[in-house]
Amino acid sequence: MKDPNCIFCKIANGEIPSRTLYEDEKFRVILDLGPATKGHALVLPKEHFADIYEIPADLAAGAFEIGQQMAVRMRERLHTDGANLVQNNGEAAGQTVSHFHLHVIPRYKGDGQHILWKPGKASDQELDAVAETLR
Ligand code: AMP
Ligand code: ZN
Numbered sequence: 644m645k646d647p648n649c650i651f652c653k654i655a656n657g658e659i660p661s662r663t664l665y666e667d668e669k670f671r672v673i674l675d676l677g678p679a680t681k682g683h684a685l686v687l688p689k690e691h692f693a694d695i696y697e698i699p700a701d702l703a704a705g706a707f708e709i710g711q712q713m714a715v716r717m718r719e720r721l722h723t724d725g726a727n728l729v730q731n732n733g734e735a736a737g738q739t740v741s742h743f744h745l746h747v748i749p750r751y752k753g754d755g756q757h758i759l760w761k762p763g764k765a766s767d768q769e770l771d772a773v774a775e776t777l778r
Pocket of ligand 2 (some may be wrong): 646647650651652653690691692711741742
């Protein structure tokens with residue numbers, strides 16, 4: 644399944660050229676054109692699913708497996724100090740391209756990047772209530 648208006652469908656299926664780092668039947672891994680750090684890559688399924696709510700669980704798991712392999716390769720070849728695997732869903736979460744993708748962001752000591760959130764505050768009651776809702 645492809646979406647004719649989706650740029651990541653076109654990239655994942657080779658209709659638009661990309662700097663491909665890895666490819667198999669189901670996935671293509673490309674370099675992000677706006678890298679947070681050197682080597683920032685995106686794992687793209689070749690089939691179109693907008694986000695984590697649409698993608699089948701086995702494909703989501705497969706994307707993470709490839710993300711792990713890429714992180715290991717980056718550590719070996721780019722001598723990274725760490726990695727963030729980030730996956731945004733929905734505009735509220737910062738997703739800008741509506742085709743599921745997993746960011747593999749290599750990290751280097753002192754690279755100046757921040758992939759963080761501000762720790763918040765919640766009362767025991769609030770924590771209890773949300774835990775109950777999600778159980
Ligand atoms: P997100 O904000 O999680 O949706 O991430 C979208 C990512 O796609 C950003 O990091 C962009 O830099 C990247 N991006 C957008 N268009 C392209 C493209 N044509 N080739 C490679 N990366 C892209
Ligand atoms: Zn797509």
